[in-house]
Amino acid sequence: MNEIVRLDNSRRWSDVVIYSGIARWVEVAENVSADARSQITQVLQQIDATLAQVGSNNSRLLEVLIFLADLNDVPTLNELWDDWVPEGHPPIRACVQAGLAVGYRVEMVVTAAVEPN
Amino acid sequence: MNEIVRLDNSRRWSDVVIYSGIARWVEVAENVSADARSQITQVLQQIDATLAQVGSNNSRLLEVLIFLADLNDVPTLNELWDDWVPEGHPPIRACVQAGLAVGYRVEMVVTAAVEPN
Amino acid sequence: MNEIVRLDNSRRWSDVVIYSGIARWVEVAENVSADARSQITQVLQQIDATLAQVGSNNSRLLEVLIFLADLNDVPTLNELWDDWVPEGHPPIRACVQAGLAVGYRVEMVVTAAVEPN
Numbered sequence: 607m608n609e610i611v612r613l614d615n616s617r618r619w620s621d622v623v624i625y626s627g628i629a630r631w632v633e634v635a636e637n638v639s640a641d642a643r644s645q646i647t648q649v650l651q652q653i654d655a656t657l658a659q660v661g662s663n664n665s666r667l668l669e670v671l672i673f674l675a676d677l678n679d680v681p682t683l684n685e686l687w688d689d690w691v692p693e694g695h696p697p698i699r700a701c702v703q704a705g706l707a708v709g710y711r712v713e714m715v716v717t718a719a720v721e722p723n
Numbered sequence: 724m725n726e727i728v729r730l731d732n733s734r735r736w737s738d739v740v741i742y743s744g745i746a747r748w749v750e751v752a753e754n755v756s757a758d759a760r761s762q763i764t765q766v767l768q769q770i771d772a773t774l775a776q777v778g779s780n781n782s783r784l785l786e787v788l789i790f791l792a793d794l795n796d797v798p799t800l801n802e803l804w805d806d807w808v809p810e811g812h813p814p815i816r817a818c819v820q821a822g823l824a825v826g827y828r829v830e831m832v833v834t835a836a837v838e839p840n
Numbered sequence: 841m842n843e844i845v846r847l848d849n850s851r852r853w854s855d856v857v858i859y860s861g862i863a864r865w866v867e868v869a870e871n872v873s874a875d876a877r878s879q880i881t882q883v884l885q886q887i888d889a890t891l892a893q894v895g896s897n898n899s900r901l902l903e904v905l906i907f908l909a910d911l912n913d914v915p916t917l918n919e920l921w922d923d924w925v926p927e928g929h930p931p932i933r934a935c936v937q938a939g940l941a942v943g944y945r946v947e948m949v950v951t952a953a954v955e956p957n
Contacts, residue, residue: 699853703939705820822937
């Protein structure tokens, strides 16, 4: 049977869930006292770190669903994203404005392919 | 070929879609005249019922994407969630505020592992 | 190894990503100067076109996550949706109001089954 792998699970949630060759996780900035540019930079770096942790890499991203607290941050997001996303291997991307917890400027739901566990 | 199973499908949507070992569904409270605490309680109970219906259980949840009509309900959500989520097997969780239909306080998009069909 | 197929990828995103028998994509109207009715019509037609492009069809939709700029457009969405969705094969559907880029009235995140690649 295909087993579920949960990484860094707390009482409330898992940081990453891997099942059937796909890793899923939610990324918010570690430091939410920082501005949107810093938070987006953190989140993209954290995605790379999580990809490494699950034995994947940024050429194997499938989908990134982005919630921004303020759509005025889209130009900053795009600038940082374009520097970050691997050429020729971009995921699909949706980006909408939604209410986030106090201080949070961005939350991303990420899906990536990993080797079948 | 891997077949798609649709449960309780109406003209407009299926209550559950199962494909390739994964069940997906959207849960809102049956009784939306109730307050947020009641609606969240209902939704979590309904998730358990759907898990049973598809031959899964709450240790096999992969992802829960939560839309709240009001982020002020997060403490209530967390209190009810922590009582509900199985220790050691939590899914990933994203939670944002979004506009919901009149009366609705919460909407959850759920993904869970099932035995391959 | 299960390969990732990316269709029409630009620097920023792929129009479609196919992996492990599932295609995922984000659909917004090509013409965003049009009203909500036209944009929803466009998006539903574009979904059919993408389904054909990936060798699938509208009986194999798994999930549609809908972001509307204004929930007042739900009746229009439902009218157009009910004419469009194939009887007996509807996907699961979530629909919430979120902030979209200027002019955009609707954004849909679509998941559909395809033949394994």
